[in-house]
Amino acid sequence: xxxxxxxxxxxxxxxxxxxxxxxxxxxxxxxxxxxxxxxxxxxxxxxxxxxx
Amino acid sequence: xxxxxxxxxxxxxxxxxxxxxxxxxxxxxxxxxxxxxxxxxxxxxxxxxxxxxxxxxxxxxxxxxxxxxxxxxxxxxxxxxxxxxxxxxxxxxxxxxxxxxxxxxxxxxxxxxxxxxxxxxxxxxxxxxxxxxxxxxxxxxxxxxxxxxxxxxxxxxxxxxxxxxxxxxxxxxxxxxxxxxxxxxxxxxxxxxxxxxxxxxxxxxxxxxxxxxxxxxxxxxxxx
Numbered sequence: 001x002x003x004x005x006x007x008x009x010x011x012x013x014x015x016x017x018x019x020x021x022x023x024x025x026x027x028x029x030x031x032x033x034x035x036x037x038x039x040x041x042x043x044x045x046x047x048x049x050x051x052x
Numbered sequence: 053x054x055x056x057x058x059x060x061x062x063x064x065x066x067x068x069x070x071x072x073x074x075x076x077x078x079x080x081x082x083x084x085x086x087x088x089x090x091x092x093x094x095x096x097x098x099x100x101x102x103x104x105x106x107x108x109x110x111x112x113x114x115x116x117x118x119x120x121x122x123x124x125x126x127x128x129x130x131x132x133x134x135x136x137x138x139x140x141x142x143x144x145x146x147x148x149x150x151x152x153x154x155x156x157x158x159x160x161x162x163x164x165x166x167x168x169x170x171x172x173x174x175x176x177x178x179x180x181x182x183x184x185x186x187x188x189x190x191x192x193x194x195x196x197x198x199x200x201x202x203x204x205x206x207x208x209x210x211x212x213x214x215x216x217x218x219x220x221x222x223x224x225x226x227x228x229x230x231x232x233x234x235x236x237x238x239x240x241x242x243x244x245x246x247x248x249x250x251x252x253x254x255x256x257x258x259x260x261x262x263x264x265x266x267x268x269x270x271x272x273x274x275x276x
Contacts (some may be wrong), residue, residue: 014144026258029262
């Protein structure tokens with residue numbers, strides 16, 4: 001029974017760390033994608049204003 | 053390219069599900085250690101994937117110094133980060149397996165010590181990159197560091213043969229069929245290794261995308 005505690009703890013930590021990293025990466029990717037699109041819109045606006 | 057990335061991600065997810073099922077429903081329970089031995093499958097798979105990641109760092113660093121292409125620096129940096137992640141998993145699962153078997157979470161055994169050194173080497177690699185402000189200089193210095201740091205990987209692998217140790221010997225490569233591992237255990241181990249290898253490449257591709265996007269945004273901001 002005591003061994004089961006170590007098994008459950010090891011597997012829990014393993015997946016928490018792994019999926020924590022995966023979700024952190026996906027979140028960062030999403031934030032960067034939004035920022036990239038925002039900058040693109042700003043740049044387009046600046047170009048339009050300069051040509052008008 | 054996007055389809056390939058999705059395919060690798062789906063493959064890794066399916067292989068992980070399959071390997072967890074195999075660990076608990078296909079692999080036999082070890083007679084002496086009991087259920088806790090099931091930590092072994094992902095512990096060894098994490099170690100193998102960590103080695104693979106550091107091999108990618110090594111090869112990419114050599115290619116960066118040779119070809120001077122930024123893309124190899126991205127590969128090296130991202131692989132180092134993921135390598136540290138998998139080595140951290142080894143260092144977390146190992147002591148939890150050791151406690152009920154050796155009655156201690158940690159001993160300064162050659163295999164354990166060299167693995168800890170390996171982890172510290174690549175944490176140092178990541179810190180070094182953060183500390184150097186010039187991107188070109190950071191890439192060049194960390195490439196040299198990545199090549200030298202890889203020396204510890206064969207030392208970790210050979211440590212059970214080079215020194216007296218309480219850690220189990222080879223189960224992969226040099227161990228082969230003489231490792232004393234049940235064939236079903238060996239099959240499950242290979243499955244876990246395959247799952248983590250696919251996961252490594254999934255994470256690597258996402259991480260490289262992030263690095264490239266960060267570079268583009270910085271470039272954008274500088275030119276605005």
